[in-house]
Amino acid sequence: MIPLKRALSSPVGRKFVMSISGIALVLFVIVHLLGNLTLYVPDGGETFNRYAAGFDAIGPALYVIELGLLAVIVIHIGWGITTALKNRKARPDDYAVSVNSKGGPSNLSLASKNMIVTGVALGIFLVVHIWHFRIRKIYVADNTEIDGQQHADLYALVHTAFSDPFWVAFYVGAMVFFGFHLRHGFWSTLQSLGAMKPEWSKGIYALGFLVAVVLTVGFMGIPLYIYFLA
Numbered sequence: 344m345i346p347l348k349r350a351l352s353s354p355v356g357r358k359f360v361m362s363i364s365g366i367a368l369v370l371f372v373i374v375h376l377l378g379n380l381t382l383y384v385p386d387g388g389e390t391f392n393r394y395a396a397g398f399d400a401i402g403p404a405l406y407v408i409e410l411g412l413l414a415v416i417v418i419h420i421g422w423g424i425t426t427a428l429k430n431r432k433a434r435p436d437d438y439a440v441s442v443n444s445k446g447g448p449s450n451l452s453l454a455s456k457n458m459i460v461t462g463v464a465l466g467i468f469l470v471v472h473i474w475h476f477r478i479r480k481i482y483v484a485d486n487t488e489i490d491g492q493q494h495a496d497l498y499a500l501v502h503t504a505f506s507d508p509f510w511v512a513f514y515v516g517a518m519v520f521f522g523f524h525l526r527h528g529f530w531s532t533l534q535s536l537g538a539m540k541p542e543w544s545k546g547i548y549a550l551g552f553l554v555a556v557v558l559t560v561g562f563m564g565i566p567l568y569i570y571f572l573a
Contacts (some may be wrong), residue, residue, distance in 0.1 A: 346472075348477060351500050357422055357425070357426045357429075357537070358426070358535035359370040359421055359535065360418065360420065360422050361423060361532075361535065361537075362532040362535045362536050364415050364418050364419040364422070364529075365528050365530060365532050367415050367417060368415060368416065368419060369529075369554075370526075371412060373558070376558060376561045376562060378394050379391075379562070380561070381394045381567075382501065382565055382569065382573075383565075385500070387499025388496065388497075388499065388502070389498075391497065391498045391501070392487055392489060392494060392496060392497055393489050394498070395494070395495075395497045395498075396489045396492075396494040400496065405438055408507070416469065420462060420466050423459070423462050424459060424462065424463070425458040425459070425460040427458060427462075428459075431563065439559070458524060458527060458528070461520045461521075461523050461524035462524060465517070465520055465521055465524060468479075468513075468520070468521075470572075471513070473516075475504060475510075476497070476500065476501070478545070479500065480495055480497060480500065483495040483496060483497065483499075483500055484496075485560065495529040502569055502571070502573065505569035506564040506569070506570065508570065510566070511566040511567065511570045514545050514562075514563075514565075514566045515563050515566060515567065518562050518563040519559070519560050521558070521559055521562070522555045522556065522559035523555075525551075525554065525555040525558060525559070526551055526552055527551075528551075529547075529550070529554055529555065530544075530547060530551045531546050531550030533547055536560075538555060538559075
């Protein structure tokens with residue numbers, strides 16, 4: 344157990360944990376976005392409420408899944424902050440002159456230099472988001488019928504939230520941080536896992552940019568759509 348702890352505490356181990364947890368979170372984000380796209384269906388929220396009601400059918404296992412997801416998030420944020428602080432302490436020049444492990448130029452950018460900032464911002468956003476839609480869901484009355492059973496009208500909760508320009512601006516702004524974080528995180532994850540070859544670097548970096556843009560615009564479009572069009 345001690346050798347495993349020592350291995351995970353090493354620079355390589357920390358990067359491995361960050362990479363695996365990051366991949367798990369990106370997969371969750373993709374699934375989350377696909378489900379939220381039902382908000383675009385112009386049926387008064389029936390499709391979205393039906394999608395949301397599907398989670399109720401999971402029963403107590405849903406809490407296990409949520410706790411597991413929360414653990415991954417805490418690990419990713421916690422290890423991300425400690426890794427960034429250790430890297431900054433090891434390089435007091437704050438990466439003014441930076442090279443990658445192969446001796447070539449690094450992919451130093453606004454996103455890479457501010458991963459700890461965007462990460463903390465997303466952590467704060469996550470707390471607000473959970474309160475906004477997960478905790479407040481508990482207090483929403485079961486006043487919509489789906490397949491003969493009463494469920495909470497979550498579409499109304501989302502619609503009410505995004506009818507407020509403050510919350511629209513908050514969520515849109517948070518997605519900007521998300522895009523910057525994911526842009527660098529995508530490339531850094533593959534590099535940490537040894538899946539990066541020099542001849543692939545430009546293509547993978549471009550792919551990371553594309554993935555970040557697609558997911559960011561996908562989430563950003565929802566509050567804007569509801570506020571201006573729905």
